Amino acid sequence: MQKAATEKKLAKKQQDLQVLGESTQKQLQDESADENTKLYDRIASYLKIYTQQKGYKIVLTYSKANPSMLYGDASLDVTKEVVVGLNEEYKKENPGK
Numbered sequence: 001m002q003k004a005a006t007e008k009k010l011a012k013k014q015q016d017l018q019v020l021g022e023s024t025q026k027q028l029q030d031e032s033a034d035e036n037t038k039l040y041d042r043i044a045s046y047l048k049i050y051t052q053q054k055g056y057k058i059v060l061t062y063s064k065a066n067p068s069m070l071y072g073d074a075s076l077d078v079t080k081e082v083v084v085g086l087n088e089e090y091k092k093e094n095p096g097k
Contacts, residue, residue: 046086054078 047059059078060069091097 042089043082043086046089047082050082050085 051057051059060072062069062072
């Protein structure tokens with residue numbers, strides 16, 4: 001009898017831990033999605049200003065996993081310049097970090 005009761009308690013605890021784990025994972029996914037949306041919005045906002053200053057009409061993204069273009073002349077890559085600009089904007093908004 002005591003063995004069965006102990007097994008039942010352990011099964012309940014295991015189930016509770018599984019539910020907690022799933023809930024925590026969902027919360028982490030939601031927070032990650034929110035942060036990614038904020039990051040995308042910041043980059044898009046900065047690129048709007050950057051492209052106006054440079055006279056660009058389009059900015060492409062590239063990923064080996066999901067390429068949207070097959071080739072681009074390296075002289076057209078402004079990634080480093082944009083990252084520097086984004087970092088400067090961040091430092092202005094978050095002094096001391």
